[in-house]
Amino acid sequence: MLIKSRKNWQLSENEATPLSTYKTRRDVLRTMGIGAVASVGITSAGVASGLLGLGEARAESLSYIKSAYDPNEAQTSHNAVTGYNNYYEFGTGKEDPAKYAHALTTDPWVVEVAGEVKHTGSYSIEDLIRPHQLEERIYRMRCVEAWSMVIPWLGVPLADIIKRLEPTSRAKYVMFHTAVRHGEMPGIGRPVLSWPYVEGLRMDEAMNPLTLLSTGLYGEDLLPQNGAPIRLVVPWKYGFKGVKSIVKISFVEEQPQTSWEKSASDEYGFFANVNPQVSHPRWSQASERRIGEFRRRPTLMYNGYGEEVAHLYSGMDLAKYY
Amino acid sequence: MVIFSTKKLISHVIKPIVFIALLAPLLWLGWHWSLLLENQPNGLTANPIEYTNRFLGGWGLKYILLTLLVSPLSQLTAMRKLMLLRRMVGLFAFSYVLLHFTSYTVLDHYFNWAEIWQDIVKRNFITIGMLGLLGLVPLAVTSTNRMIKKLGAKNWKRLHMLIYPISILGVFHFSMMRKGDQLEPKIYWSVLVFLLGYRVYRFYQRRAGA
Numbered sequence: 001m002l003i004k005s006r007k008n009w010q011l012s013e014n015e016a017t018p019l020s021t022y023k024t025r026r027d028v029l030r031t032m033g034i035g036a037v038a039s040v041g042i043t044s045a046g047v048a049s050g051l052l053g054l055g056e057a058r059a060e061s062l063s064y065i066k067s068a069y070d071p072n073e074a075q076t077s078h079n080a081v082t083g084y085n086n087y088y089e090f091g092t093g094k095e096d097p098a099k100y101a102h103a104l105t106t107d108p109w110v111v112e113v114a115g116e117v118k119h120t121g122s123y124s125i126e127d128l129i130r131p132h133q134l135e136e137r138i139y140r141m142r143c144v145e146a147w148s149m150v151i152p153w154l155g156v157p158l159a160d161i162i163k164r165l166e167p168t169s170r171a172k173y174v175m176f177h178t179a180v181r182h183g184e185m186p187g188i189g190r191p192v193l194s195w196p197y198v199e200g201l202r203m204d205e206a207m208n209p210l211t212l213l214s215t216g217l218y219g220e221d222l223l224p225q226n227g228a229p230i231r232l233v234v235p236w237k238y239g240f241k242g243v244k245s246i247v248k249i250s251f252v253e254e255q256p257q258t259s260w261e262k263s264a265s266d267e268y269g270f271f272a273n274v275n276p277q278v279s280h281p282r283w284s285q286a287s288e289r290r291i292g293e294f295r296r297r298p299t300l301m302y303n304g305y306g307e308e309v310a311h312l313y314s315g316m317d318l319a320k321y322y
Numbered sequence: 323m324v325i326f327s328t329k330k331l332i333s334h335v336i337k338p339i340v341f342i343a344l345l346a347p348l349l350w351l352g353w354h355w356s357l358l359l360e361n362q363p364n365g366l367t368a369n370p371i372e373y374t375n376r377f378l379g380g381w382g383l384k385y386i387l388l389t390l391l392v393s394p395l396s397q398l399t400a401m402r403k404l405m406l407l408r409r410m411v412g413l414f415a416f417s418y419v420l421l422h423f424t425s426y427t428v429l430d431h432y433f434n435w436a437e438i439w440q441d442i443v444k445r446n447f448i449t450i451g452m453l454g455l456l457g458l459v460p461l462a463v464t465s466t467n468r469m470i471k472k473l474g475a476k477n478w479k480r481l482h483m484l485i486y487p488i489s490i491l492g493v494f495h496f497s498m499m500r501k502g503d504q505l506e507p508k509i510y511w512s513v514l515v516f517l518l519g520y521r522v523y524r525f526y527q528r529r530a531g532a
């Protein structure tokens with residue numbers, strides 16, 4: 001079987017209920033039962049009604065805690081967040097992902113953990129996420145194309161998961177791969193980028209409390225066009241760092257070459273930190289259009305998250321390491 | 323008699339139809355903007371300003387190529403009177419490109435001339451687009467019968483050969499802006515190579531005949 005790695009730390013979480021990892025999360029929640037729900041402190045009405053056999057229509061409603069991360073700016077409409085996407089595996093048009101991504105099979109889903117890490121193996125989403133409390137984080141999202149959104153994500157800090165996986169001292173970077181599904185992704189027939197889509201973070205970036213592994217937004221599971229079932233969210237970097245539909249997480253010594261670097265390294269660097277002073281060769285990054293607004297607004301250094309992340313780059317020439 | 327009636331057919335029937343057809347994208351755009359402003363579902367995506375700018379640039383470029391198609395079509399089909407439509411197609415091309423520039427300065431940058439100027443001088447694809455637009459201005463200005471007379475047919479023809487470099491600038495602008503997947507730019511380049519190649523072919527054929 002693909003699911004081969006039941007680690008010690010997992011057993012302590014899962015002992016009470018033998019868990020078929022190939023079940024949907026909905027099923028999982030049901031089998032967990034009320035006791036398990038109480039033990040992890042789930043309070044959401046959505047899940048409660050799901051457990052009582054009600055609310056099938058909105059059975060994807062998830063339980064989560066609110067977090068302090070909120071820029072206190074108007075949130076971008078659900079329609080725009082789920083209807084205006086860059087996800088080239090489904091086509092280069094902004095509306096292609098919403099049109100075609102529903103074909104993506106997201107259940108079952110297996111994430112392979114590999115490289116310089118103690119607990120290598122194949123994990124289901126539940127294995128990765130369930131030991132943690134889902135949190136809502138409202139983040140700005142700044143696309144490299146100079147538009148932006150404000151999105152209420154659901155997820156868990158990547159740092160928490162990395163700690164459980166126990167990378168070795170040789171792990172300097174984390175590398176992520178998006179799924180490649182020939183029958184399901186009409187965009188990969190064209191050589192737009194090299195597939196699979198590869199992204200990466202330096203270890204200290206990956207461990208920053210802002211970095212999120214997300215499984216949902218607006219209180220519900222991610223839709224495929226947003227990177228279901230699991231994706232990365234790095235709010236101080238351009239949106240393309242937020243690799244979608246992750247099937248592989250590798251811990252590596254060398255800085256990985258990302259798909260966009262491979263395609264145009266003069267335009268897209270490894271770091272891709274939001275920076276109004278460093279232009280893209282074909283357009284200025286000084287301002288952006290918030291989706292739903294008419295006038296441009298100034299772009300903020302590190303997308304407004306400088307307090308949390310500026311120290312990661314002290315002493316680095318940001319015009320060179322863009 | 324026959325010639326008179328085809329001319330009449332063109333000016334009274336075909337020309338108005340082509341006029342409406344060339345205007346149709348703009349009418350569609352206006353209709354969807356009115357839907358947007360009334361908060362109705364519309365086809366302008368969640369980023370209507372970017373969509374509008376690309377839409378107008380896209381039609382401007384198509385119409386430039388269409389202008390270049392008129393004379394080969396009239397020669398190859400021996401429907402000489404098609405040439406009566408060329409000025410209108412060319413003026414539409416200019417109008418859409420001008421609206422493309424307007425949407426860029428007004429909708430996208432809201433008269434932020436400092437930013438716009440930076441873009442024009444620093445971003446190669448925009449510099450090239452600007453050269454294309456500037457090249458179209460004298461062609462539009464000299465499109466009236468009076469100006470043709472004033473310039474004389476020979477000078478007028480020479481001036482309007484500007485459309486060849488403009489068409490190259492237009493496709494170049496497009497393919498530079500579209501990094502990544504070059505499928506669409508490649509289609510435009512192929513059409514352009516055909517349209518300009520046809521003229522080169524005619525030129526040498528006429529020389530050989532002379």
Ligand code: HEM
Nearest residue numbers: 372376379380382383419423426451452454455492496499
């Ligand atoms: C002959 C003149 C021009 C033609 C034929 C033309 C055509 C085009 C085309 C076909 C596109 C791509 C549309 C798409 O992706 O679907 C485009 C994009 C663009 N054009 Fe032009 N253009 C011209 C002049 C200009 C001028 C004068 C400016 C501004 C000074 C300009 C600014 C832009 C910008 C900023 C984009 C990119 C829009 C984006 O990334 O969303 N263009 N143009």
